[in-house]
Amino acid sequence: MNRLFSGDYPRSRLLSAALLLIFLALALGPFLFDGIRTFSMLGMMCVFIIVVASYDLMLGYTHIVSFAHTMFFGIGAYGIAIASDHYGSGYGALFAGIVGALLASVLLSLLLGLLSLRVKAIFFALVTLAVAFAFLSLVTQLYNVTGGEDGLAVRSPRELGPAFRPFDFQVPGFNIFGFLVAAVSSPGEIGQAFQEALFSVRLSGRHLTYYITFVTMVAIFFFLLRMVNSPFGRVLQAIRENEFRAQALGYRTVLYRTAVVVVSALLATVAGILFALLNRYVNPENTLNFELMIFILLMCVIGGMGTLYGAVIGTVLFLLAQNYLQDLLKQLDALVPADTLIAELINPDRWLLWFGLLFILSVYFFPSGIVGQLRIWSAKRSSGQD
């Protein structure tokens, strides 16, 4: 266990419990939550945990601010989409898309790193911003290759699509959320709630794609955990703390920073590849949008920079809020009289306002992120200060 976690445990009981819950929810998700929307969201959680964790490697561990992370995510997604558009839905096309996307990411990130990391942090951030916008423009304008703003449908191998049904039988599922809601609202009818919560799952290629994504996410997470707790990771933290001193100790910091940018870009590309296979549709809006870049930054900050576990917590909370805050406001809106100020404020269309407010509150109350704060509380408790 110590080797798996590289000696870097959550260091908070509450955090450990939350992470275990998330792990179980993602591992058993297709059999615990009914509906295509929830299934899609679980897939996106796996994808964005990779994206945010790889971003945390740059931002949290090395203090490199990059706005080009979605570009590498987009390279992965478009690599698969363009390859399938040109070469069809076979494994050859998939392989060509993966290799092409990874090669493009390595070359571009290497160039970006070596050319730009010699300059000050703010200039590097600006360079990445400019490159990301240039890439977005390129993708939007190269209609014949990328489908422009309409994007491209992804044709994956049959075994990874919904048409593939490996088994004739169905697997039982239990809608845990629906059961809990029914049990709380009607405690006397638990038996009926139990019956209603049962559903059956017909396994398909979509489930296979989901579990490939899930396993890849878990593997990448533990790989990153090992990396940040290795001698290499210690040098990254040294660069974050005092780059000048790290150089005086003999570390060629430009090389380390470039390596981090390349690794981070590669992992974002892998996430993009998985996104394309899961979502089966790629366009600039869902891969290269600047808003998406800001969301990734928010997930990283809310969860807690420089912890990796923060990537998991931040991504899950963010996607839950993004998907269900509007629903929650809809429920609340129905409870208050119409045409009042409160009704206006909790109008479901204003979900971004509340989302922003939640973000401000989380940064105010958890300046070191949720994970950072949980660890501080835990440390205080164990030292008897609280």
Next chain:
Amino acid sequence: MQRNDLDVATDTSTVDSRAEPANRSGLEIRDLSITFGGHTAVDRVSCAFHAGTLTSIVGPNGAGKTTLFNLISGQLNATAGSVRLFDEDITALGAPARADKGLGRAFQLTNLFPGLTALENVRLAVASRYRIGHIFWQMAARRRDISDRAAAYLEQVNLGKRADTPVANLPHGDQRKLEVALLLALEPEVFMFDEPTAGMSVDEVPVILDLIADIKKHQNKIILLVEHKMDVVRSLSDRIVVLHNGELVADGEPAQVIASPVVQQVYLGTSPDQPAAAGSAVS
């Protein structure tokens, strides 16, 4: 390389990756200069430093001592002149490459990794010395050889009990000691101490001075020391180099240099025929 009481008494499997210099002719600077705008901070300074010798670089404030250190260790690029280490021209190399060649530097203003513990700070220096910084597949905590070595260097500067304290929480004196521990952990061929005892309490100073004396006595290394305390300079130095307004004005044995009329004039601001003032300043 002779091992001695400064070496860590740990059984380490770490491979010494720095080659023993074939030729120990030492460190040599030739016509080294740097100009900031119109101001020449170091002006055509030439000097050679030999293994087994402790050379103190002294001079009034603003004389260019720390700038000269920065030029030698690569923190600044010289406008003109050259730096040679063991007959190799290292002028074009940056600070990391020079550190790799064996130029170790402790800073005048404490320059550490404040968010990391004292032990992690020293471990970084040891990891650099043994070139394991690129290893990403192995847990740092499992490198007991590196951790033990780092812990031993902390013990040498009396910081063993502070190993797990974040540097930001260490008192100033302990941070100065840690600065020296980082230099020791680099195991350099050239030790460059820039006012190592500045800001330390009186009872802490001997720890550092004894360490420097030990290096001088037991290791055949080049030691450069920038120091304002003349009693320290006199007790430790084999040789003194005096800078004034960026120029080298004297270079020789301590007694000879301190008695030199030029030094009395430019460094102490008095002539030798004013013995009371001169005597009090140098003692």
